[in-house]
Amino acid sequence: MLEGDSGRRYAESLMVHFRRVERLKQEAVQCPSVDLNARQVCDLELLLNRALYPLEGFMGRGDYECVLDSMRLEEGTVWPVPICLDLPEAVASRLELGGLLGLRDPEGFLLAILQVSDVWAPDKTREAEAVFGTSDPEVHPGVRRFLEQTHPFYVGGRIEGLHLPQHYDFSQLRLPPSETHRRFSQNGWRRVIGFQTERPLHCAHKEMIQHAAREVGASIFLQPVVGHGVWGRVDHFTRVRCFQEFAARFPRNMIDVGLLPMALRHAGPREALLQAIVRRNFGCTHFMVADDQADPYACQNGAERFYPQYKAQHLVQEYAGETGIDMVPLKHMVYVEDKAQYLPQDEVPEGMRVKEISSRELERRLEFDLQIPEWFSFPEVVRELRVAHPPRHKQGFTVFLTGLSGAGKSTLAKVLYVRFMEMRDRPVTLLDGDIVRKNLSSELSFTREHRELNVRRIGFVASEITKNGGIAVCAPIAPYEDSRRLNRELIEGYGGYIEIFMATPLTVCEQRDRKGLYAKARAGVVQGVTGIDDPYIPPSDPELEIDTSEMTPTEAAQEVLLYLEEQGYIR
Ligand SMILES: Nc1ncnc2c1ncn2[C@@H]1O[C@H](COP(=O)(O)OS(=O)(=O)O)[C@@H](OP(=O)(O)O)[C@H]1O
Numbered sequence: 001m002l003e004g005d006s007g008r009r010y011a012e013s014l015m016v017h018f019r020r021v022e023r024l025k026q027e028a029v030q031c032p033s034v035d036l037n038a039r040q041v042c043d044l045e046l047l048l049n050r051a052l053y054p055l056e057g058f059m060g061r062g063d064y065e066c067v068l069d070s071m072r073l074e075e076g077t078v079w080p081v082p083i084c085l086d087l088p089e090a091v092a093s094r095l096e097l098g099g100l101l102g103l104r105d106p107e108g109f110l111l112a113i114l115q116v117s118d119v120w121a122p123d124k125t126r127e128a129e130a131v132f133g134t135s136d137p138e139v140h141p142g143v144r145r146f147l148e149q150t151h152p153f154y155v156g157g158r159i160e161g162l163h164l165p166q167h168y169d170f171s172q173l174r175l176p177p178s179e180t181h182r183r184f185s186q187n188g189w190r191r192v193i194g195f196q197t198e199r200p201l202h203c204a205h206k207e208m209i210q211h212a213a214r215e216v217g218a219s220i221f222l223q224p225v226v227g228h229g230v231w232g233r234v235d236h237f238t239r240v241r242c243f244q245e246f247a248a249r250f251p252r253n254m255i256d257v258g259l260l261p262m263a264l265r266h267a268g269p270r271e272a273l274l275q276a277i278v279r280r281n282f283g284c285t286h287f288m289v290a291d292d293q294a295d296p297y298a299c300q301n302g303a304e305r306f307y308p309q310y311k312a313q314h315l316v317q318e319y320a321g322e323t324g325i326d327m328v329p330l331k332h333m334v335y336v337e338d339k340a341q342y343l344p345q346d347e348v349p350e351g352m353r354v355k356e357i358s359s360r361e362l363e364r365r366l367e368f369d370l371q372i373p374e375w376f377s378f379p380e381v382v383r384e385l386r387v388a389h390p391p392r393h394k395q396g397f398t399v400f401l402t403g404l405s406g407a408g409k410s411t412l413a414k415v416l417y418v419r420f421m422e423m424r425d426r427p428v429t430l431l432d433g434d435i436v437r438k439n440l441s442s443e444l445s446f447t448r449e450h451r452e453l454n455v456r457r458i459g460f461v462a463s464e465i466t467k468n469g470g471i472a473v474c475a476p477i478a479p480y481e482d483s484r485r486l487n488r489e490l491i492e493g494y495g496g497y498i499e500i501f502m503a504t505p506l507t508v509c510e511q512r513d514r515k516g517l518y519a520k521a522r523a524g525v526v527q528g529v530t531g532i533d534d535p536y537i538p539p540s541d542p543e544l545e546i547d548t549s550e551m552t553p554t555e556a557a558q559e560v561l562l563y564l565e566e567q568g569y570i571r
């Protein structure tokens, strides 16, 4: 670490001098390179700007093993979470120890050069057990993402930075550690308390943060995470605008806001400790920690947490002497109606009435255009949320019909299309299985891989339509749960997603046999027909289930419309 201008200590970035940039660029021509994904770019940026000090590159195998076993780097420094670069076998097999690897952004722009010190195939189950406390993807969504989305090989080595990742959004809030150190010193902030958040903040948070800051006599560095893995329905731009409005509610010179491009893992206590170390590197002296910090279920009201309550706080506290940053516990605040003020939950006088609005209830009020009281949030924050989160009847949505050939998908989709067009309030697009197969997916066959790809393509188009406030009516067979789940996850981020299982039995579909497909399958002329010699996995939790054996298309459409009306999507 280097000495800053007023006694604060910070490390110099890993960016090289511009003359060396040219040399490295020339060397990169000869060496293999890899286009990083969004998660990896986040890690790289924090390595380059030294938010992950003392790391000087992606971890090698020695550090990796030590971190898993004892939460320390080989040389002894406390470090809770591996920071490794994962690669597919095709790239890993081309690397030589001591050789160079170019690290590019997703568009191929060269950001850094890594000198390869280690390449290995990690035991991901062991890593998940050590870092997350489980390797079961069913009980921990962070583990699921880790197991599904990390490549099988790791490469470690020191890095030299040529260019920092480009951010065109909110550039005035992109503060690297060198800049926060400078600002804190300039403002005369001896004590700075860091606060990490992913979600928009309201009145209770202001009270909570102010309460914590007062306890230690510190100024506040509000550092929302805007990197990879942020969950929730509020889009990036709205969230940041909400944070700006929120910060404007504090006394001047008491708060500063900076965005942190960090890849979230939701690894509970270990991740909380990493967050604390990062804040130390930004110049904070204290860090606020919730009793469920970095828990994968932390933001879900009512959901049971994965990690034991307070474990994150205890771990950050336990290592405070070594990390050099103190833990300040966050107190849950509630609005005490009889006093017209917020109090920590455990300090509410007996018998007093308290009020709270859960995040699910807030979402419901936004969805249905209902009142949000001023004791709960600031009008400026609510205004931002309402712009981004129009009531359901103004949102886009996708109706996704899935079922066997002949189940009635296309017919129902056509009736719905007409009904929505008659309403004339949103643009409507019909993505029928046959039409998509002719245009978007003309080169695809009916293998599992191609069917999944076809369904994902439909999901992507539907998500764009939904994002822009339109109605997408999709009608593919979509026989597999995986692609349907991924579509749901994607589209629910933008608006409504209504999955309708067309549960018409095979016998009825076969009798209808509009296209003669079943006859051909039975005669052995065509192979791999869904329902005959190819699987159809029924949805496990569809919004609606419709069996068209004993109802007309108009009646089926009416069922869907009644559901949409009840849910507030149409009126
Ligand atoms: N082997 C096989 N299995 C199933 N279906 C077949 C097959 N070969 C051709 N067809 C015709 O293609 C239509 C289904 O295409 P989809 O794109 O909806 O299928 S999938 O979602 O990709 O599984 C489907 O149309 P619908 O009857 O409208 O469902 C079939 O007529």
Ligand SMILES: Nc1ncnc2c1ncn2[C@@H]1O[C@H](COP(=O)(O)OP(=O)(O)O)[C@@H](O)[C@H]1O
Pocket (backbone or CB within 6 Å): 403, 404, 405, 406, 407, 408, 409, 410, 411, 412, 475, 512, 514, 547, 548, 549, 551, 552, 553, 554, 556
């Ligand atoms: N309630 C209903 N909804 C949809 N289709 C029905 C219904 N009742 C009978 N049908 C008939 O069933 C057939 C379904 O064919 P289609 O809509 O092309 O199915 P898919 O798109 O699922 O292959 C059509 O001939 C349609 O007229």
